[in-house]
Amino acid sequence: MSSRWYPGKKIITNVGREVLRGSRLLSTSAAPSFSPKTTVTTLPSGMRVATENTNMPTATIGVFIDAGxxxxxxxxxxTAHFLEHMAFKGTSRRTRYDLELxxxxxGAHLNAYTSxxxxxxxxKCFAHDIERSTDILSDILIHSRLHKKDVEAERSVILREAxxxxxxxxxxxxxELHxxxxxGTPLSYTILGPEKNIKSITRDDLADYIKTHYKGNRMVIAASGGVDHSQVVELASKYFGQPPSSSGEEYVIKGKYVPCEKMLVEERMERVSGAICVEGVSWTHEDNLAMMVTNTILGEFDRSRGLGLNAPSEMQLKVASIEGVFSFQSFNTCYKDTGLNGIYYQTEPKALRPLMNAVVEGWRWMAYDVDAETVEKGKRSLLTNLMLMLDGSTPVxxxxxxxxxxxxxxxxxEELKARVEAITVDSLREVCQKRLLNCKLATMIVGPALKDIPSNEEIEAALSR
Structure with missing residues (x-):
């Protein structure tokens, strides 16, 4: 019951707290008045309950915890990922069999994921079963047995997943890139953890993580579909009670971007898989939406599928003409305090240098030569993708x-659309010049030993020429 997100798998709404107007930022108080569909109530514990009623016969309710x-x-x-697995192994009120039955x-679906x-x-359930689903969610979070024999049994499952x-x-x-x-910071840690940890994590470690991080003001209960807000608020109070709160900030060690060149040699591989990136921006940074549009315009390419029907970007055209490049994918990853912007690729060794040249030309094209028509297409595509991602109660x-x-x-x-529409060709070029051309690179390569690898210094010189 585990899923993991990486750039390219899922589009996430990277919208900050300000309203973009060209290259200027206005506070939300100066923005046009919008009527959000989402109703939010904050309980005395600090836990927030947020719902959106779409009058559907089904509903999804989830508990979102600011902990990973x-x-x-x-x-x-x-530990966080291990806990996700343990949640479905039974509680003080329900055995594993009882829970599954x-x-x-x-006719519901129960799931979890860690990032x-x-x-x-x-x-996800029928709307009339929202209380039973809330009861189950609270039970597996608050009353999970964390039995030692279950902990031991789950190690092998997680090791197979690894x-x-x-x-x-x-x-x-x-x-490897992270x-x-x-x-030197926790953002470098993998979600599953190293093998030695998976083999050594104890029941006490799991219980301590819950006690430390599952705090009221770090939890959100969200629901959509056929839901009534006042009912969900009552259910949250009834089944989750008053969990303790904390500032949360004492647990955050800020991520620090470190330029690097790293290669993991695997002689059995014939292809090269890798990434080239620069430091990105946080979820709430003023350049976030512009970088999302940039990411959409640069796009992706897969030789097995061709270029498709839509007009490709300059970078897609250049990459498609390089013999030996199998695919590339632009990514924009955001965290609370930093991010990564770059390209993931798969190629034959001989095509690595031409591919890096294409990346340089593609980023410079975005910074200096992208035209207004292309920017408008990118904005429309981004909004379409974001809206399509909200099809159903679970993604909402x-x-x-x-x-x-x-x-x-x-x-x-409505606010998101207004902010995207406010991005101009000039403001987008300005952000790309700042974010793509004037930052130190980080590169990661997995593949056979290579002789002719363009260095970061060489690529940075080409970007800034």
Missing amino acids: SRYENEKNNG EVENM REQTVYYA EEVAQNLQEVVFD MAVFD TEDIGRQLIFYGRRIPM
Whole structure:
């Protein structure tokens, strides 16, 4: 019941707390008046309850916790993910069998996932079963048995999952990239944790993580579909009670971007998988939306699919003409205090240098030559993708919970549209010049030993020429 997010898998609404007007920022108090569809109530414990009623026969309710692998340390790295697995092994009120049978008889779906900054538990059910689903969620979070025999049994499951992750080159590249570029801070930790930790994490470690991080003001209960806000507020109070609160900030060690050149040699590989990136921006940074548009314009390419029907970007055209490049994917990853902007790729060794040249030309094109028509297409595509991602109660619930964790509020779609529309070709070029051309690079390569690798210094010189 675990899923992990990496750049390119999922579009996340990266909207800050200000309203963009060209290259200027105005406070939200000066913005046009919008009527958010999301209703939010803060309980005395600091826990927030947020709902959006769409009058559907089904509903999704989730608990979003401001806690993930970046809140861990070297010794307990992997604990948040381990806890996610343990949540479904039974509680003081329900055995594992009882839990599975109850969910199945309801026709519901119960799931969870862990990221570097969040842990999420959610249930999708018929609208009339929202109370039973809330009861189950509170039970697995508050009353999980964490039995020692279950802890021991789950180690092998997580170790197998780690083996699967190690076979996924994209996951390997991004894990290795994070370890290098955020070296010395918890953002460098993998979500699953190292093998030695998976083998040594104890029941006490799991219980301590819950006690330390599952605090009221670091939790959001979000629901959408056929839900009534006052009912969900009552259910939250009834089943979650008054969990203790904390500032939360004492647990955050800020991520520090470290330029790097790293290569993991695997002689058995014929292809090269890698990433080239610069430091990105946080969720609430004023340049966030502009970088999302940039990411959309640069796009992706897969030789097995071709360029598709839409007009490709200059970078897509250049990459498609390089023999030996199998794919590339632009990514924009945001965290609370930093981020990564770059390109993930798969190529034959001989095409690596031409590909880096194409990246340089593509970034410079965005910074100096991208035209107004292309920017408008990028803005429309971004908005379309974001709206399509909100099709159904589960993605809407995820969007509500995520935004309340990162922004403190749900960004109305009308406001998001207005902010995207306000981006101009000049303001986008200015952001790209600042963010893509004048930053130190971080590169990560997995593949056979290579002789002719362009250095970061060489690429940076080409970008700034």
